[in-house]
Amino acid sequence: MRRDKSAIAAVLPFAWLAVLFLIPFVLVFKLSLSDVALSIPPYEPQFKPADLPAFFGALDFETYRRLTSDSIYVSAYLSSLKFAGVATALLALIGYPLAYGISRCSKNTREMLILAVILPFFTSFLIRVYAWIAILKPAGILNAALEAVGIPPLSILHTDTAVYIGLVYAYLPFMVLPLYAALEKQNATLLEAAADLGATPFTAFWRVTFPMSLPGLAAGALLCFIPIVGEFVIPDLLGGSGTLMIGKTIWTEFFSNRDWPAASAAATVLLFTLIVPIVLYQRQQAKVLAA
Amino acid sequence: MTRGPSAFNRISIGLGLAFxxxxxxxxxxxxFNSSRAVNVWAGFSTRWYETLFANDQLMAALWMTLRVGALSASIATVLGVLAAIALVRGGFFRGRAVFSGMVYAPLVMPEVITGLSLLLLFVAIGLARGFWTVVLAHATFTLSFVTVAVRARLMTFDRSLEEAAQDLGSPPWRAFFEVTLPNIAPAVAGGWALAFILSLDDLVIASFTSGPGSTTLPMRIYSAVRLGVSPEINAISTLLIGSVAMAIVIYGVVRARKTA
Structure with a gap:
């Protein structure tokens, strides 16, 4: 085989991502260390090398001190992690039987069904979340249906329950797809061998199928957990005033309070929280490439 | 022996798809409800579609969104395909770890972080927020999806075809354009469509990076939704869902015909 020069293809995307992905993070980090007074909009710092010493001299951890002393931020972080953790567990519980069921179908049915699972992902996220408002609101479709069968109405919209429903609904394809990929390529002869050796179907599932699907489960869990921690649209539209999530906090700091350093500091902390799961996810992607 | 789906499997699939x-x-x-209320069916009507097309603000936002989507998806496709080539075929070049990190991180990065960080960049370099900043932002976060879509196809592509072309005297770039590209074209088209749809759908990153006069459709829908459910929003949602579903069906038919 000839010497490969394909790595040259990396130059353009590398430069693009360095400028539009890497440098912006540095800026977020830097602004998070500035005082509010330095950076109240219209905040227009142009880069001047001569100003840098003065700029760095003015950096401090004031914003972080505010962040840690204000219990609202701390609770927002903890509650985001709780939401993401519980929602990911729910997604696994709901997504696994679905992915497993699909993987047991014949080849043609299987492909059609998995397409049906992916399809909603292509319709607007915002619209799918919005659809739940009409269902869950007090004078909504759910309560109309409940009333028809004589069950007293529920008030779900603007509660944490509504946020969980929205999260599970919006992220279900992200859980099902990697799980299905792992389950689908399993060799049926393994289960036959287990059956021949006297295993009940349940034992065969638990000892053979399930352990082999764990990489898919891990991929699905990461693919859901990481973005959910920073989720904004779902808690904003379906949650109540008491629903605390860090994505919503960053949005409010930025758009309502115009406190850019606080938004940057909150984003920096969020990023650091997510570094471990993101690195795990990257490892998985690298494995896919090596496989 | 392949066991078919059990009753439990069927119920899981049924409930899952219903949900x-x-x-x-x-x-x-x-x-299509003629009443404004969401819980009362008052008869079939297309009146919300009529008010929709008369809504200039919404139509302007739709036009803006389509332009941003087409342009950003095209940029993302070029960059994403290049990135996929480098990752699949480039071997272990210098900076590969950083590069693959930058390519895959946007797939899971919370949008608030991406949006805020890009905004700070645009402010720092003094770029006025508007159409172009949204295009740059969208091209950046969608290029990863193009890479993932193209990567799988490139991995299974038989390189000996390209090598044969080169052995016959074709320069590498020509072998790529005449042999490899036609082969991976379905994946490239799929990647473009994915990037386009993601751009069409994005609220958070567009909110951070757009300026006055570059309001996108999701931003308009969002501000309307905050005021409550309205049949007009249902109508535009239906049109969006309908056009995406149609695009997917067309794509499916074209692909089925090609493989048949």
Whole structure:
């Protein structure tokens, strides 16, 4: 085989991502260390090398001190992690039987069904979340249906329950797809061998199928957990005033309070929280490439 | 022996799909409701579609969104394909770890972080926020999806075809354009479509990076939704869902015909 020069293809995307992905993070980090007074909009710092010493001299951890002393931020972080953790567990519980069921179908049915699972992902996220408002609101479709069968109405919209429903609904394809990929390529002869050796179907599932699907489960869990921690649209539209999530906090700091350093500091902390799961996810992607 | 789906499997599939589709179906159905109320069916009507097309603000936002989507998806496709080539075929070049990190991180990065960080960049370099900043932002976060879509196809592509072309005297770039590219074209087209749809759909990153006069459709929908459910929003949602579904069906038919 000839010497490969394909790595040259990396130059353009590398430069693009360095400028539009890497440098912006540095800026977020830097602004998070500035005082509010330095950076109240219209905040227009142009880069001047001569100003840098003065700029760095003015950096401090004031914003972080505010962040840690204000219990609202701390609770927002903890509650985001709780939401993401519980929602990911729910997604696994709901997504696994679905992915497993699909993987047991014949080849043609299987492909059609998995397409049906992916399809909603292509319709607007915002619209799918919005659809739940009409269902869950007090004078909504759910309560109309409940009333028809004589069950007293529920008030779900603007509660944490509504946020969980929205999260599970919006992220279900992200859980099902990697799980299905792992389950689908399993060799049926393994289960036959287990059956021949006297295993009940349940034992065969638990000892053979399930352990082999764990990489898919891990991929699905990461693919859901990481973005959910920073989720904004779902808690904003379906949650109540008491629903605390860090994505919503960053949005409010930025758009309502115009406190850019606080938004940057909150984003920096969020990023650091997510570094471990993101690195795990990257490892998985690298494995896919090596496989 | 392959066991078919059991009753339990069938129920899981049925419930799962019902959960995924019921809200969308209800939304579409109620866009044809003649009453403004969401829980009362007052008869079939297309009046919300009529008010929709008369809404200039919404139409302007739709046009803006389509332009941003087409342009950003095209940029993302070029960059994403290049990135996929480097990752699949480049071997272990210098900076590969950093590069693959930058390519895959946007797939899971919370949008608030991406949006805020890009905004700070645009402010720092003094770029006025508007159409172009949204295009740059969208091209950046969608290029990863193009890479993933193209990567799988490149990995299974038989390189000996390209090598044969080169052995016959074709320069590498020509071998790429005449042999490899036609082969991976379906994946490239799929990657473009994915990037386009993601751009069409994005609220958070566009909110951070757009300026006055570059309001996108999701931003308009969002501000309307905050005021409550309205049949007009149901109507535009139905149109969006309908056009995406149609695009996917067309794509499916074209692909089926090619493989048949």
């Amino acid at each position: 995924l589709y019921a809200p969308i179906v209800l939304l579409v159905v109620y866009s």
